[in-house]
Amino acid sequence: MLVIDNLHASIEDEKQKTKLILRGINLHVKPGEVHAIMGPNGSGKSTLANILAGRPEYQINLGSVQFDRQDLLSMEPEERAAAGVFLAFQYPVEIPGVNNTYFLKAAVNSIRKQRNLPPLDAIDFLALVKAKIKEVGMDEKFLNRAVNEGFSGGEKKRNEILQMLMLEPRLAILDETDSGLDIDALQAVAKGVNSLRDPKRSIIVVTHYQRLLDYIVPDVVHVMVKGQIIKSGNKELALELEAKGYGWLESLQA
Amino acid sequence: MLQWRLKAYRHWQTLTPPRWAHLNYPDIDYQSIIYYSAPKSKKDGPKDLSEVDPKLLETYKKLGIPLHEQGRLAGVAVDAVFDSVSVATTFKEKLSEAGVIFCPFSEAVQKHPELIEKYLGTVVPYRDNFFAALNSAVFSDGSFVYIPKGVRCPMELSTYFRINAANTGQFERTLIIAEENSHVSYLEGCTAPMRDENQLHAAVVELIALDHAEIKYSTVQNWYPGDEEGRGGIFNFVTKRGACRGQRSKISWTQIETGSAITWKYPSVILQGDNSVGEFYSVALTNHRQQADTGTKMIHIGKNTRSTIISKGISAGFGQNTYRGLVRILPTATDARNYTQCDSLLLSQTCGAHTFPYIEAKNSSAHIEHEASTSKIGEDQLFYCRQRGISAEDAVSMIVNGFCKKVFNELPMEFAVEAQKLLEVSLEGSIG
Numbered sequence: 001m002l003v004i005d006n007l008h009a010s011i012e013d014e015k016q017k018t019k020l021i022l023r024g025i026n027l028h029v030k031p032g033e034v035h036a037i038m039g040p041n042g043s044g045k046s047t048l049a050n051i052l053a054g055r056p057e058y059q060i061n062l063g064s065v066q067f068d069r070q071d072l073l074s075m076e077p078e079e080r081a082a083a084g085v086f087l088a089f090q091y092p093v094e095i096p097g098v099n100n101t102y103f104l105k106a107a108v109n110s111i112r113k114q115r116n117l118p119p120l121d122a123i124d125f126l127a128l129v130k131a132k133i134k135e136v137g138m139d140e141k142f143l144n145r146a147v148n149e150g151f152s153g154g155e156k157k158r159n160e161i162l163q164m165l166m167l168e169p170r171l172a173i174l175d176e177t178d179s180g181l182d183i184d185a186l187q188a189v190a191k192g193v194n195s196l197r198d199p200k201r202s203i204i205v206v207t208h209y210q211r212l213l214d215y216i217v218p219d220v221v222h223v224m225v226k227g228q229i230i231k232s233g234n235k236e237l238a239l240e241l242e243a244k245g246y247g248w249l250e251s252l253q254a
Numbered sequence: 255m256l257q258w259r260l261k262a263y264r265h266w267q268t269l270t271p272p273r274w275a276h277l278n279y280p281d282i283d284y285q286s287i288i289y290y291s292a293p294k295s296k297k298d299g300p301k302d303l304s305e306v307d308p309k310l311l312e313t314y315k316k317l318g319i320p321l322h323e324q325g326r327l328a329g330v331a332v333d334a335v336f337d338s339v340s341v342a343t344t345f346k347e348k349l350s351e352a353g354v355i356f357c358p359f360s361e362a363v364q365k366h367p368e369l370i371e372k373y374l375g376t377v378v379p380y381r382d383n384f385f386a387a388l389n390s391a392v393f394s395d396g397s398f399v400y401i402p403k404g405v406r407c408p409m410e411l412s413t414y415f416r417i418n419a420a421n422t423g424q425f426e427r428t429l430i431i432a433e434e435n436s437h438v439s440y441l442e443g444c445t446a447p448m449r450d451e452n453q454l455h456a457a458v459v460e461l462i463a464l465d466h467a468e469i470k471y472s473t474v475q476n477w478y479p480g481d482e483e484g485r486g487g488i489f490n491f492v493t494k495r496g497a498c499r500g501q502r503s504k505i506s507w508t509q510i511e512t513g514s515a516i517t518w519k520y521p522s523v524i525l526q527g528d529n530s531v532g533e534f535y536s537v538a539l540t541n542h543r544q545q546a547d548t549g550t551k552m553i554h555i556g557k558n559t560r561s562t563i564i565s566k567g568i569s570a571g572f573g574q575n576t577y578r579g580l581v582r583i584l585p586t587a588t589d590a591r592n593y594t595q596c597d598s599l600l601l602s603q604t605c606g607a608h609t610f611p612y613i614e615a616k617n618s619s620a621h622i623e624h625e626a627s628t629s630k631i632g633e634d635q636l637f638y639c640r641q642r643g644i645s646a647e648d649a650v651s652m653i654v655n656g657f658c659k660k661v662f663n664e665l666p667m668e669f670a671v672e673a674q675k676l677l678e679v680s681l682e683g684s685i686g
Contacts, residue, residue: 053641054637054640054641055637056633056637057633076640077637077640077641078640078641078643078644078645078646080641081640081641081642081643082643086641087641089638089641092638093632093634093635093638095635095638095639095652095653095656096656096657096659097655097656097657097658097659097660098652098653098655098656098659103639103642103652106644106648106652107639107642107643107644108643110642110643110644110645110648111642111643114643146656163642167642167643
């Protein structure tokens, strides 16, 4: 489903100096798999997640990304969304004055339109969103508030998962969705993600901590350090990292 | 009437155009303007709507301003000012049953001279400013509204202005009088077709609210803004002012300003009556080379007077957007309150937003709050929307509409929808 080949990417800092962040990422995610990407701060995990979603400020220096045999990097962010790529943001953005339901409906119908499907009417949409909001344990009153405005950290993350459930992506990328969550919110997020697990759907979980992986059990765990994946293994690797930290792996860097 | 006009004209001759606004424009040759223009068919006059220029009707439709059948459904009465002559007034009968007078200004001068004499120029005297003097001297028509004691106007009143002929100035005059315990909601819409040269629009609007009366005045202004290089477009120099003369009276201005090459207007409220309320809700959008210098004045005279100012400025392209506001609390205005919120949104690297708030408090019991913000439309917000499948254009209009929500909420329902569409159209192609 997703094939990342030798991906190098950089960003311009405030002094307009180019900073290389990804230094040759290779990753192959098959349909139905859940991959966890772990690693210390500044290793490039979030950059990778954002590049897959199409954030414009990064530069691709080398390498390629194929999604369903399409060249993902040449697509606009909204085309990627329509193709089924979803990013749960580390820091969800507030959009003052824009009603949450309105936003969700615009997103769902915009993606349906790009897929040549008829739009959902107001009644079908409302029934769907009310069912999904229960799954993530949010009060319906959040539907009538402005997108993320004044939401707590946990509410914002639940709202991300609500959007994910509504959009039913084929590749869901969770960028540190667990950071700053209490145990209830963490479980609600995990429950939402697990309900999407499906032989045709892939999930990439970017996280610092093993904790989330107790609830979302990954098929493969990767360790990323300084812009490269230096070790991959099964879920036991996450436990090992938790016990030993990342230091012992850094010698493996190419 | 003639004497008053002549006085205004003589006074105008002594004045020089104001230059204090944050605007750039060439001098206007006031001799070359045609001060009165009538539709070509004037000789026999358009007898009914079928004789009105279909383009005008089309624009009405596009703006959602309903005439004949549509109007009946929506319950809107429309007085259309086409160039300077009023061509159609609907719903006169239903209104006159309620005792409401809603007619072209020219007719009011004939039929209700006592009201005109009593109120005309009492809120905006001809000596007020350069453009008000010019208007007083040359205005040819406009709208007149009179709501008698205790009457709640049974429908939204709506006037529609359009500048059609080349080189024409439009100088209409609006006078609204709300007697004790009455209520009226009034909407004006404005458009003009494309012209290469600049056209002048210098209107005067006067509102008078007596005890417990309420006037709500909404404007959707979409005069031709000029092309992308700033050629042509309307110079919109308008004086709008309301007087809350009575106790507990209320005047509320709502304006959506998306058109005109230059907008210069400050709909204001004089809060004379005790416990009276003044409100100003504004969205001003400048794209390409448009310039706007707009805001309000709230003059607190009576006790316990309250005013609210919500101003949202949006700049795109090379647009320049200025908020200029005055809150004045006079010594007599014990326990006066004002709340001002003034936000600017920038959509490009080349546009500008400016804020000039003036506050003068001469009574120590006054409460005045002022909040202001300037933000650039967030790359983060845009990316967030696009990641959810929403196109960049749709995302911008969504974010801008969210930004303006507080003001749109003040518009009558059907016009709120129209205002959103207007913003979308005005912003087309403004991102990249």
